[in-house]
Amino acid sequence: MQMTAALSRGPESPFTLETVQIDDPRPDEILVRIVATGLCHTDLFTKSLLPQTVGACLFGHEGAGIVEAVGSEITHIVPGHHVLLSVRSCGVCRQCIDGHRAYCERSHQLNSAGVRTDGSSPIHQNGAPIRAAYFGQSSFAQYAITTVDNTVVIDPAVNLAVVAPLGCGFQTGAGAVLNMLRPEPDSTFVVFGAGSVGFAAILAARTAGVTTIVAVDPVAERRKLAEEFGAVTIDPATDNIVDAVRAATDGGSAHSLDTTGIGAVINQGVASLRARGTLAVVGLGAREVPLNIADIMLNGKTVRGCIEGDSDVTTFIPRLVELFNAGSFPIDRLVTPYAFSDINQAVADQTSGKVIKPVLLW
Incomplete structure (x- = not known):
């Protein structure tokens, strides 16, 4: 399926909106239509570290959206669910079993390698793979491929543009x-x-x-x-x-x-x-x-x-959503919305300190 994505083509270059192709979800994957994505310092920090020779990269790790399709192995998440996306964890290493999923021993492979665990990318452009699967989502795009361990179902009444940063920055x-x-x-x-x-x-x-x-x-x-x-x-x-x-x-x-x-x-x-x-x-x-x-x-x-706030995203993110709904965690006062077409302006405003938390909207 074709979609628009905000790609990075080097540490100093601006983001560019380009047409790419995204895979259908595999049996253990979820396809999410992205509504909003928080812009995080980690996106920009990682962008600054990767050499020009890496090629096009798709970042974004504070995605929020609506489930479009699920693989055959997915049972408790269904199309139509409103979800927040966060960091991946394997669930079976020593740290995960001990309840410290933020320190998963496979964290780099799952979140920062730029590919799925089998080495493939879910995003392509003109037949060539794009470095993606960032934090198991790469949500600077209209759609994202995610997995059960980093996809959290939330109340559909909650404004996705406000709670998107719970995936990383606010959670941290x-x-x-x-x-x-x-x-x-x-x-x-x-x-x-x-x-x-x-x-x-x-x-x-x-x-x-x-x-x-x-x-x-x-x-x-x-x-x-x-x-x-x-x-x-x-x-x-x-x-x-x-x-x-x-x-x-x-x-x-x-x-x-x-x-x-x-x-x-x-x-x-x-x-x-x-x-x-x-x-x-x-x-x-x-x-x-x-x-x-x-x-x-x-x-x-x-x-x-x-x-990541030393948290298990599947339990801590819902806790923060409850605090927001109760009025005791007013993160709406921290968020400034931007159209995805204005992503470079959002970067400039965040870097200058003009805004606290830019959130990009499709």
């Missing part, structure tokens, strides 16, 4: 708080970087009843919105971040989250922890960061990595 921030850090109501929580992941973390901390929430971000508009959500804000351009965090949290944060991936910011996060505090890191950026090990050891501090 909220899950880091609710699944990993788990702050107590009388505890303190600090987020470094108030983008889509950071704001989802702020909203999650609110749902957990945390009364002291701090947001560190250089963009005035984002600080203003964080204050509307009940956070104390810090401007890194004018404030001494470590001192300001300690002042706002009565001596240091118990729970912190870095969304920036910037080494200097990560170190500020560690330094501003109280004794036995924890910093979770979710930002893609610096591969190596020097840390003050003496400070970490002598004060019992913890630095933890966190992928």
Whole structure:
């Protein structure tokens, strides 16, 4: 079947809308008509890493849509179901069996290889395969081939354009708080970087009843919105971040989250922890960061990595949808819609900080 897709043809080139062909679903696959897809920093980060010689790539991993067709082996998902798409996991490795599907031992093969597990691509152009199957979906297109493990059925009354980012960005921030850090109501929580992941973390901390929430971000508009959500804000351009965090949290944060991936910011996060505090890191950026090990050891501090909010998408995404429906997780205030034809403008606006979460609509 022919469809339109937003292809990447190199790390520096813009996305281009082009006609491609998508396979019919195999017995264990699902064909989803995409309604909306969130634009995530991970899409752009991965795009920047792949050399020009890789050829055309189809990204997109926060898809939301309606099931068009299912393979013969699929029983509990049927055409017409409204679904959110997320990260794949095998379900049978040690991590998956232990309930940590975000750390699936086959994650790279299932999500980042650019092909199905048998080496084929579900997307072609003029007979040539396109690097696709990104996060088991490649949803920067009108349709996507997905699988049971990354396709979550949701209430059809929910606005797909709002909840699409639950597939990754919003899930990552909220899950880091609710699944990993788990702050107590009388505890303190600090987020470094108030983008889509950071704001989802702020909203999650609110749902957990945390009364002291701090947001560190250089963009005035984002600080203003964080204050509307009940956070104390810090401007890194004018404030001494470590001192300001300690002042706002009565001596240091118990729970912190870095969304920036910037080494200097990560170190500020560690330094501003109280004794036995924890910093979770979710930002893609610096591969190596020097840390003050003496400070970490002598004060019992913890630095933890966190992928996809440490969540099982099949249970955590429905939980977040319920919180949104209940009015306690107002992610609609974070989303800005764009037509897919305006994808490059959405990239520019996200990069500049003009918007928090662009969502692309067909």
